[in-house]
Amino acid sequence: MKLYSSVLSPYARKVRAAIYALGLENRVEIINVNISASPAVVLDANPLCKIPTLVGDDATVMYDSRVIVEYLGMVAGSDMLVPASGMARCIVLRTQALGDGIADAAILYRGLVAAGLAPDAGLAARQMAAVEHGLATLERMAGDSTLGAGGPPDAGALSVGCALGFLDARFAELGWTGQYRALAEWYDRLAHVECMRRSVS
Incomplete structure (x- = not known):
C-alpha cells in the first residue's frame, strides 16, 4: 500500500x-x-x-x-482504533470529529488571515472561536476521563492528539497548554505513546 x-x-x-x-x-x-x-x-x-x-x-x-x-x-483485522458497533463506536467517532474539526477551523483561520482577512473579522473570528470552544470541551473531557484514560489510543484520541500537535506547530501564540491544564497533561501522556512519537515525521 x-x-x-x-x-x-x-x-x-x-x-x-x-x-x-x-x-x-x-x-x-x-x-x-x-x-x-x-x-x-x-x-x-x-x-x-x-x-x-x-x-x-x-x-x-x-x-x-x-x-x-x-x-x-x-x-x-482489528477494531482497536474504531469499535465495530454500538455506543463505543459512536463516542470514538464523535471524538474523532471533534479533533478533526479543531484542525479544520485552525487551518481555515490561517488561510483566511494569510489571504488578508483581519483576525477579528467575522469569518476568521468564528474559526478561532471554534478552536477555543473545542479546546474547552476537550479540557472537560480530559478532566472527567471521557477523553480516554489508559490503554492504547483509539481513533478519537489520535485525532485530538494530532490536532493539538498542529496547534503547537502553527499556533504557538495560543499557549493553550497554560490555559487547559488537564488537556495538556493528557496530551503529554499521549505524545509519549510509540505510534504518536513515530508519526511526527
Whole structure:
C-alpha cells in the first residue's frame, strides 16, 4: 500500500499514527508530497487532490483520514482504533470529529488571515472561536476521563492528539497548554505513546 502524506498535516499524521498503532508499517509505504503543487500521482488517485490518500495493494483508493483509518483497521483485522458497533463506536467517532474539526477551523483561520482577512473579522473570528470552544470541551473531557484514560489510543484520541500537535506547530501564540491544564497533561501522556512519537515525521 502507498500513503500520500505530508509531515505537517494533522490528518495525514493521524493516519501515520494509525499505521504504527496497527502494526502495518511494513505494509504501507509513506510518501510525502507537496500537495500545493497538485501532484499528478495524487490527483490520479483522488479527484479532490487532497492528503492523506491511500492506494491499496489491489489499487483500491481511500481518502479522507477517517475513511482511511477504518480501512486500515479492516486490513489489520482489528477494531482497536474504531469499535465495530454500538455506543463505543459512536463516542470514538464523535471524538474523532471533534479533533478533526479543531484542525479544520485552525487551518481555515490561517488561510483566511494569510489571504488578508483581519483576525477579528467575522469569518476568521468564528474559526478561532471554534478552536477555543473545542479546546474547552476537550479540557472537560480530559478532566472527567471521557477523553480516554489508559490503554492504547483509539481513533478519537489520535485525532485530538494530532490536532493539538498542529496547534503547537502553527499556533504557538495560543499557549493553550497554560490555559487547559488537564488537556495538556493528557496530551503529554499521549505524545509519549510509540505510534504518536513515530508519526511526527
